[in-house]
Amino acid sequence: MQKLFDEVNSLDKRCYEKFLLSEDLLMEHAASSMALYISENHSSYKSILIICGSGNNGADGITLARLLHTKFDVKLYLFSDAKSEMAKLQLQRAHALGVNVVDELSNADVIVDCIFGTGLNKPLNQNCENLINTLNSYESIKIACDIPSGINSLGQVESVALEADVTITMGALKTSLFTDVAKDYVGKIVVADLGIQRNLYELDSNKYLLDESDMNLPFRNKKNSHKGSFGHLNVVAGCKKGAGIIAAKAAFGFGAGLVSVVCHENLDLPYHIMQTHFISENCTAIAIGMGLGKYETQEIRRLLNKDVAKIIDADLFYDELICEVLNQEVVLTPHPKEFVSLLKLCAIADIDVSELQNNRFLYVQMFSKKYPKVVLLLKGANVIISQNEKLFVNSFGSAVLSKGGSGDVLSGLVGSLLAQGYKALDAAITASLAHAIASRNYKKNNYSLIPSHLVEEIRKL
Ligand SMILES: NC(=O)C1=CN([C@@H]2O[C@H](COP(=O)(O)OP(=O)(O)OC[C@H]3O[C@@H](n4cnc5c(N)ncnc54)[C@H](O)[C@@H]3O)[C@@H](O)[C@H]2O)[C@@H](O)CC1
Numbered sequence: 083m084q085k086l087f088d089e090v091n092s093l094d095k096r097c098y099e100k101f102l103l104s105e106d107l108l109m110e111h112a113a114s115s116m117a118l119y120i121s122e123n124h125s126s127y128k129s130i131l132i133i134c135g136s137g138n139n140g141a142d143g144i145t146l147a148r149l150l151h152t153k154f155d156v157k158l159y160l161f162s163d164a165k166s167e168m169a170k171l172q173l174q175r176a177h178a179l180g181v182n183v184v185d186e187l188s189n190a191d192v193i194v195d196c197i198f199g200t201g202l203n204k205p206l207n208q209n210c211e212n213l214i215n216t217l218n219s220y221e222s223i224k225i226a227c228d229i230p231s232g233i234n235s236l237g238q239v240e241s242v243a244l245e246a247d248v249t250i251t252m253g254a255l256k257t258s259l260f261t262d263v264a265k266d267y268v269g270k271i272v273v274a275d276l277g278i279q280r281n282l283y284e285l286d287s288n289k290y291l292l293d294e295s296d297m298n299l300p301f302r303n304k305k306n307s308h309k310g311s312f313g314h315l316n317v318v319a320g321c322k323k324g325a326g327i328i329a330a331k332a333a334f335g336f337g338a339g340l341v342s343v344v345c346h347e348n349l350d351l352p353y354h355i356m357q358t359h360f361i362s363e364n365c366t367a368i369a370i371g372m373g374l375g376k377y378e379t380q381e382i383r384r385l386l387n388k389d390v391a392k393i394i395d396a397d398l399f400y401d402e403l404i405c406e407v408l409n410q411e412v413v414l415t416p417h418p419k420e421f422v423s424l425l426k427l428c429a430i431a432d433i434d435v436s437e438l439q440n441n442r443f444l445y446v447q448m449f450s451k452k453y454p455k456v457v458l459l460l461k462g463a464n465v466i467i468s469q470n471e472k473l474f475v476n477s478f479g480s481a482v483l484s485k486g487g488s489g490d491v492l493s494g495l496v497g498s499l500l501a502q503g504y505k506a507l508d509a510a511i512t513a514s515l516a517h518a519i520a521s522r523n524y525k526k527n528n529y530s531l532i533p534s535h536l537v538e539e540i541r542k543l
Pocket residue numbers: 094104105108109112135136137138139140142165166197198199200201202203204205206207210227228229252276
């Protein structure tokens with residue numbers, strides 16, 4: 083996993099003070115990294131338009147223009163006068179070298195957006211919006227320097243933002259690049275070297291971006307085993323029974339030794355999934371909440387207080403009963419609307435979904451602070467998983483998963499790993515990664531996936 087940072091100004095400052103690396107030196111390296119990326123990945127292209135703002139993001143762009151001058155047909159467009167000391171200095175250097183500064187925008191093979199970086203601190207005016215809309219309309223390859231212009235330090239987009247194919251971000255990964263909103267703008271994210279190894283540039287963080295290597299699949303290493311070695315998951319099916327059945331099928335395909343659906347009515351289940359009317363004696367984990375609908379409170383309370391691992395989803399986030407388990411190491415998997423209800427029930431915040439989506443990291447952090455034992459998995463374009471105020475982002479998900487039933491598959495995967503003895507956090511991380519990565523392996527079009535396809539892809543991981 084890689085560290086994420088809410089801000090990097092303090093990391094830059096530490097470079098100047100502790101490592102005697104000046105701002106000028108860092109900027110030269112930042113621009114060199116961008117030049118190298120462009121030379122290595124877009125050498126067949128001829129023309130490059132670099133659009134610069136007044137601050138140091140613009141200064142990065144001016145530096146880049148100097149470095150690529152004559153290698154490509156470089157055009158430097160200054161959207162505003164250079165204001166920062168570095169922008170002024172870099173402009174003098176560019177002028178001295180004869181870099182082509184243009185007065186009008188024109189299309190190019192590659193566009194580099196250096197209008198605003200981390201210094202965006204107010205709403206865009208009409209001119210800025212027009213500029214960004216015009217750039218978005220070009221069919222060029224678009225590269226954002228540090229962060230696509232228009233995304234602020236909280237990862238919010240107030241009006242428009244540059245739709246980048248690639249974001250080359252300076253020194254370290256920023257949290258703002260991993261909000262749900264940002265996902266439509268950032269494209270591929272690359273970290274630029276600032277002339278200091280990343281592990282030396284970075285300090286501690288409580289936020290991490292998950293990599294594929296963080297997925298710890300339940301491979302069976304012991305030869306001497308039997309079905310009981312891999313746990314028994316009980317999936318509680320409610321009035322929408324399909325949800326429980328989908329979860330049960332996913333759980334079985336993900337390695338649980340036994341899976342039973344708990345339901346008072348008789349169900350038509352595949353032969354390998356069992357049915358029980360009450361919780362099994364040897365149950366090692368319970369999955370509950372999906373499709374639950376109306377139910378008898380005392381019965382659910384008994385299940386929630388049973389001393390086994392639990393994954394809780396869906397309808398239970400609308401019931402005060404949920405507050406009774408928040409001192410346990412349970413896994414909760416709400417989508418945004420459910421999380422809003424949960425936040426209200428546990429008196430953390432009374433907000434609407436758009437406020438949550440604008441500040442996902444903030445509210446996950448607040449919840450995790452109040453309930454440190456709980457593993458929270460907030461669904462979204464970029465899933466956030468937290469425990470004890472540590473946050474992990476899974477950015478592998480895609481629109482393929484935006485379907486009824488995908489969440490039930492996820493609950494089944496988490497339940498399966500819990501039943502097999504995974505710790506709550508490890509179960510949530512591996513299940514979430516498997517869910518998202520498997521969906522990427524689905525090779526048909528991106529609208530046709532159904533839960534059984536997803537389970538098939540998960541079984542092939
Ligand atoms: N500090 C350092 O050591 C390094 C900084 N680097 C670059 O520096 C950038 C940050 O530079 P700055 O702090 O100068 O900030 P920016 O360059 O992001 O923007 C600041 C400028 O934009 C103006 N501005 C902000 N919001 C505006 C709006 N909505 N409409 C119009 N004008 C607006 C500000 O008044 C200021 O002049 C980073 O994103 C990164 O690209 C990199 O070169 C790496 C090294």
